[in-house]
Amino acid sequence: MARIALDAMGGDHAPKATIAGALLALQELTPDHAIQLVGRPEIIRAALDAQLAAAAPAVREAAARLSIVEAAEVIEMTDKPSVAIRGKPNSSMAVGLRLQADGASEAFVSAGNTGAQMAASVFILRLHAGLTRPAIATLFPSARDAVVVLDSGANVDCSAEELVQFARLGAVYAEDILRRANPAVALLSVGEEAEKGNAAVKEAHKALATADGINFIGNVEGRDVPMGACDRGPVDVVVCDGFVGNVLLKFYESVPRLMAGLLARSGVSKEQLAGALKGLDYAAHGGAPLLGIKGVSIICHGKSSPEAIKNGILVGLRAAESRMSDHIGQRLTSTAGEPA
Amino acid sequence: MARIALDAMGGDHAPKATIAGALLALQELTPDHAIQLVGRPEIIRAALDAQLAAAAPAVREAAARLSIVEAAEVIEMTDKPSVAIRGKPNSSMAVGLRLQADGASEAFVSAGNTGAQMAASVFILRLHAGLTRPAIATLFPSARDAVVVLDSGANVDCSAEELVQFARLGAVYAEDILRRANPAVALLSVGEEAEKGNAAVKEAHKALATADGINFIGNVEGRDVPMGACDRGPVDVVVCDGFVGNVLLKFYESVPRLMAGLLARSGVSKEQLAGALKGLDYAAHGGAPLLGIKGVSIICHGKSSPEAIKNGILVGLRAAESRMSDHIGQRLTSTAGEPA
Structure with missing residues (x-):
């Protein structure tokens, strides 16, 4: 079972594109996977209802595996990376990443401010030992x-x-x-x-x-x-x-x-x-993982379409299921004795 | 009047492609321009004769504006840059560049070893004052x-x-x-x-x-x-x-x-x-000038076709006629007082 947290507020076309991407992804996920939509509940709810009203019955059924996780703040594209850490501690990015730190989620996906996502990912999930940067x-x-x-x-x-x-x-x-x-x-x-x-x-x-x-x-x-x-x-x-x-x-x-x-x-x-x-x-290839952190944080292009968001979610799922972060930790530990 | 020295021995397809390129260029040059074929005279002569035998009368006539300048040595593609300066002082590159230093030519064009051409160009023609590198x-x-x-x-x-x-x-x-x-x-x-x-x-x-x-x-x-x-x-x-x-x-x-x-x-x-x-x-765009030296040295791709060689010659001609090197010297002098 894997739970993927999606920054519903992130990206140039959010929340419309992020929610549409989540609905697309659900149709490809198995029933034991769930998506957590992180952001302002009223905004997410309204966008989700509008899309579900026009959706096929199968999509509406799959939407049962969506949950909404409240995050009061939103990181803007123009915010400095430090804002993600100190200025807006309850942003959809910070809340989405903390789910992993708390054992409540297995991956985080965002099409929001890349610099902020990197800073928040390193701050909240931490780097593997032996690394200086993600x-x-x-x-x-x-x-x-x-x-x-x-x-x-x-x-x-x-x-x-x-x-x-x-x-x-x-x-x-x-x-x-x-x-x-x-x-x-x-x-x-x-x-x-x-x-x-x-x-x-x-x-x-x-x-x-x-x-x-x-x-x-x-x-x-x-x-x-x-x-x-x-x-x-x-x-x-x-x-x-x-x-x-x-x-x-x-x-x-x-x-x-x-x-x-x-x-x-x-x-x-x-x-x-x-x-x-x-x-x-690029959309066909989905999001880009931020490598080196203890966890999964997938960076999507700010202009991501629903298709690109879906692929970002699938990449996050594969990273979680394959235990990529654990493997990175093991690989770094097993070679720590080598001269760099 | 401009005289362009061509490294007849340089490039993967030399001297066939270099000489063919010179013949193509001559057809676009005005009668007051000449091309100096630099290299081993017997090799150049043989390749030139073979191409002229099959050429149109106009090409044979234009070939009167070709001259051969003897250079006993050839820089190989695998030679280190220093070879161009010390190891083979009579290479077609060194001889071709010295023509400019001696006031006997206005530009040099080569499809040979790029590193060697850079080293020889800086060594023989020198950099403009105020520059650290070409x-x-x-x-x-x-x-x-x-x-x-x-x-x-x-x-x-x-x-x-x-x-x-x-x-x-x-x-x-x-x-x-x-x-x-x-x-x-x-x-x-x-x-x-x-x-x-x-x-x-x-x-x-x-x-x-x-x-x-x-x-x-x-x-x-x-x-x-x-x-x-x-x-x-x-x-x-x-x-x-x-x-x-x-x-x-x-x-x-x-x-x-x-x-x-x-x-x-x-x-x-x-x-x-x-x-x-x-x-x-790329061939349509011709050679790449090595900028910063006091003179003209045009670098062509090692795989240059006759068309690419021709375009390299035309670029060399334009650099000579426009007095690009003088303008670079003036521009650097006039701004030398500025903070860098």
């Missing part, structure tokens, strides 16, 4: 299977040691959420050779080359990410600092728009375009 | 006009001061080569706000915000690069460190292959695809 792991669609890229924005300046930690976090994500056995972990750099890269990357390469318990395949270059593979074979996890990861993620998000423009001029039909771009659809 | 400026095709991205690989670890220098270099490139008036210069970061970014970017933002003689429009994000614009309008120049720039450049190079795969599956014809991908064709 990392956001994002799935990049590729010509092959999706590639896990981390950190994709939590940390703009990273040490070599942090890059090594991200490699371990990303490997567990690939195993538990993507169900890949012995995932291939690579370091993003400006050349394949060990001596290529900036100072942090070169030092991280040395540490990873001799690290136990990780299938480190060396450096990959920017071109290998959209291919999902390098000369040495498929790539499951790509490690970089959060500045590079964030720039790359946002760059990639623009590619479908660029393609649409280029293709429209060459006479490709809308149907063909839609078919091609489906493979690059 | 930068490679690359054109990124966008939904709008192409965007100048620099540094795209010369420097993996950059200080804030270097980022500010790159901004000035990129602005002159946009003015002189792309002929854009008052080009909009942006700093690549993880958010539009001045306080977003890693340490070097935040410091560079502060310096640029108060810098004279530059149209600094603030930060842009990864998504703005393929669009060629941000919320505040068009973007001409994007400044970043060479690690980020190189990762992004190679990532972008993969996009057409990714698109081709996605589109083939959705039934788009080869003709439509070719039409759409034409806009992303």
